[in-house]
Amino acid sequence: MRAAEAAALYRLMTWLSPSFPVGAFSYSSGIEWAVEAGDIADAASLQAWLTSMLTDGGGFCDGVFLAHAQRAASAGDEPALAGIAELASVFTASRERHLETSMQGRAFVEVARAAWNCASLDRLIASCGGAIVYPIAVGIVSAAHTIPLEPVVHAFLHAVVSNWISAGARLVPLGQTECQRLLARLEPAVTATAGRALNASLDNLGSATFRADLAGIRHETQYTRLFRS
Template structure:
């Protein structure tokens, strides 16, 4: 991983949003539900290889975790997932079902290890099942014919099917990925909950920037170089003692 660091700020700056609560509710409420820990996708069971990184000593405090997450957002799977999310969203919004299914297949194929593939497909299938029960729409119906289903394609299909804005959906999706990663490391012990919240607050500008980048991206922009993270997911497959499935 590149030696990136972030400053853990003690207080978060507040930004005045030029949107009223009434205007925000139509798209914020579904996103908060779908990407909350209560939505039954089993995200708590996956660490994205972070369990091995902790075992190996790569992540041992807030600073090292912050640097690892900066690398992921810049070069790793969260960036790729954001680009794939945007492509799937645009295909679903346009009713281009072959393109939606092709993007989903690409998202599955790009998983660099067996556990990463399990991580995205198990959550993708669980999301589609739960969302169709309460939030069904045509993009989800079309995607449900596929096996396996990648998590970013599943959430993107729901968001597009319910007319949610792409950038807001991307922000919520990427935040959910990173929040789950932080939660995994908190449970593993190197940091406490307070440091976890400081890291998330410090990363918010990067999350917003990634969402803006992905909105204007195409599949040609896919690429990554977070090799240590990919190796961590492979090493985790044979880790002797572990709490997580990835």
């Protein structure tokens, strides 16, 4: 492995590690309401729920936004990047989901800029012109560091799914070994969704996870809550 490849891998593993301080542990993406409502009761129902969120909902859409943002940033197309960032910011189904992705995006950018700053990063951040949601943040930071797009999308979706499983583990609850089995069973869906996202246009964006969207909305008024979304 060349030095540049090793550096890219090191940074990607760091940025999308559970230890990177974006606050992902405090969000459940509506899973908390789904558990209370009885939609999720065990590992099998959690797997079915997460598969839908990944392949037909926010997971796929975030992968598309990341891919297009990274390409625009890498090409120096600031008007296109601004448009993609704006579209991604409004492409959320609930107030809490917007809070989740915008807060994680801001934290990702701030920490990356503080610890891993580079010449083009400030310019790319400024070109977005407003709130930078999580997939856009990952796209522009990885572009600034010239990290290849394909592993970024795969690592991003792995990180998203891992956090969903972590939330489910605390809520159902599930043991650590069962969580790893679940992550292993979701590997084909993550791989396939990453491939679709890499080849999708912005016209292919869309979600059909109505129950998950309702879960995110209803979580806002849930009486007892451990998570912020």
